[in-house]
Amino acid sequence: xxxxxxxxxxxxxxxxxxxxxxxxxxxxxxxxxxxxxxxxxxxxxxxxxxxxxxxxxxxxxxxxxxxxxxxxxxxxxxxxxxxxxxxxxxxxxxxxxxxxxxxxxxxxxxxxxxxxxxxxxxxxxxxxxxxxxxxxxxxxxxxxxxxxxxxxxxxxxxxxxxxxxxxxxxxxxxxxxxxxxxxxxxxxxxxxxxxxxxxxxxxxxxxxxxxxxxxxxxxxxxxxxxxxxxxxxxxxxxxxxxxxxxxxxxxxxxxxxxxxxxxxxxxxxxxxxxxxxxxxxxxxxxxxxxxxxxxx
Amino acid sequence: xxxxxxxxxxxxxxxxxxxxxxxxxxxxxxxxxxxxxxxxxxxxxxxxxxxxxxxxxxxxxxxxxxxxxxxxxxxxxxxxxxxxxxxxxxxxxxxxxxxxxxxxxxxxxxxxxxxxxxxxxxxxxxxxxxxxxxxxxxxxxxxxxxxxxxxxxxxxxxxxxxxxxxxxxxxxxxxxxxxxxxxxxxxxxxxxxxxxxxxxxxxxxxxxxxxxxxxxxxxxxxx
Numbered sequence: 001x002x003x004x005x006x007x008x009x010x011x012x013x014x015x016x017x018x019x020x021x022x023x024x025x026x027x028x029x030x031x032x033x034x035x036x037x038x039x040x041x042x043x044x045x046x047x048x049x050x051x052x053x054x055x056x057x058x059x060x061x062x063x064x065x066x067x068x069x070x071x072x073x074x075x076x077x078x079x080x081x082x083x084x085x086x087x088x089x090x091x092x093x094x095x096x097x098x099x100x101x102x103x104x105x106x107x108x109x110x111x112x113x114x115x116x117x118x119x120x121x122x123x124x125x126x127x128x129x130x131x132x133x134x135x136x137x138x139x140x141x142x143x144x145x146x147x148x149x150x151x152x153x154x155x156x157x158x159x160x161x162x163x164x165x166x167x168x169x170x171x172x173x174x175x176x177x178x179x180x181x182x183x184x185x186x187x188x189x190x191x192x193x194x195x196x197x198x199x200x201x202x203x204x205x206x207x208x209x210x211x212x213x214x215x216x217x218x219x220x221x222x223x224x225x226x227x228x229x230x231x232x233x234x235x236x237x238x239x240x241x242x243x244x245x246x247x248x249x250x251x252x253x254x255x256x257x258x259x260x261x262x263x264x265x266x267x268x269x270x271x272x273x274x275x276x277x278x279x280x281x282x283x284x285x286x287x288x289x290x291x292x293x294x295x296x
Numbered sequence: 297x298x299x300x301x302x303x304x305x306x307x308x309x310x311x312x313x314x315x316x317x318x319x320x321x322x323x324x325x326x327x328x329x330x331x332x333x334x335x336x337x338x339x340x341x342x343x344x345x346x347x348x349x350x351x352x353x354x355x356x357x358x359x360x361x362x363x364x365x366x367x368x369x370x371x372x373x374x375x376x377x378x379x380x381x382x383x384x385x386x387x388x389x390x391x392x393x394x395x396x397x398x399x400x401x402x403x404x405x406x407x408x409x410x411x412x413x414x415x416x417x418x419x420x421x422x423x424x425x426x427x428x429x430x431x432x433x434x435x436x437x438x439x440x441x442x443x444x445x446x447x448x449x450x451x452x453x454x455x456x457x458x459x460x461x462x463x464x465x466x467x468x469x470x471x472x473x474x475x476x477x478x479x480x481x482x483x484x485x486x487x488x489x490x491x492x493x494x495x496x497x498x499x500x501x502x503x504x505x506x507x508x509x510x511x512x513x514x515x516x517x518x519x
Contacts (some may be wrong), residue, residue, distance in 0.1 A: 048517060054517035073394055079390070081386075083386055087386065092307060099300075100300050101300075104391050107335055227422075
């Protein structure tokens, strides 16, 4: 199997509302993918389809070679899921939840779980419902690690976590994934975290995939240029070839592009704008994300 | 894996099982007191007339009517509300066990506990009534209470069905239908009014399918 996840022509409607339109996506083994997108761009829908909780209107999504909405129990055994809000059986205690899950997974690695629980300093009979969100995140992460899955799908893992627990979560995840050569597909609203942990980024736009590429390539090839000219307001438009996005603020024009400075200058010349030099402003992943998707 | 499901359901239900068992013991103790009171104050002959002619026993063991109902309702709520809160059922659906097996075992184990409570109540009642009345009366009373026990089973399955259903509109529709089906079991107030016991048993026997149906709709992401 070449790809751990493979979505082909994925389309989904909620009633009449089109959410995903002909989405194609391939996720290679052994890498960490961070999926980013503004609210309402189909991120959760994609995750729900991958998790098998939603059947796409059309198209196909294969997870570990099987259609995501009818995964066999054996394949589900190889997928670790972290549900939004660190969903857990909160009526159970630390010990009970481990007892429960251990019976479903033949490769259960209890040490991973108990290592993390040891750091929480809570008693084994502590109920999950009496834990903070951060503590619960450690329980869920410990259970996923102990399951020893091939693929980890982590839906908005940072939700409700304070900076300390977020850092802890990322540290453990990174160490575990690198050591065991796992594939991770994660979403988060904290883009700085994705930047820290992901090898590849997938950015979703309105009904479609905007890009999927290694983070290093995105950082190297995606540029932000600035120049000042009071007379070109509205002249430069975003297109698919040279200018990915453009922002006007008084006389300041910000251009986002995958092309080099020379190519952008050449493109501006075709629009009747002559300029000698553009100022390139380095970008974080968050700024690149806003550059790609726009502020509104 | 089935042991694990049983373990989970037991964790949720254990306190309710203990409380209901305690209520059953209290209710049976009350029945002993009640029978002794009537026999003492009415006299044996008068009591006999009331028991035969006015279905006195049946009218005074209201708890047999109510306990299975409370138990069925409580067990279904305790088992399935935590699963549906924050869509926690998704955790169960991701377990490496088939959807059918998961739903059958979850509802099956819950029903097993309910059945244990019902059997306990049924045999308890049998013993208590047998202490004073002849076999004919005991048989009549027990036969007349069977629909109430079936009502307890019905409310368990229908409550689970309604909780697992993902759409609120459908839930309301199901609740109205469920009320009608459960109420069928509580119409008679005198002995031997249930000529259609098999029909009631058949209705309850089909009810587990509704749980499967709602669970499958949730799994498919039906809104």
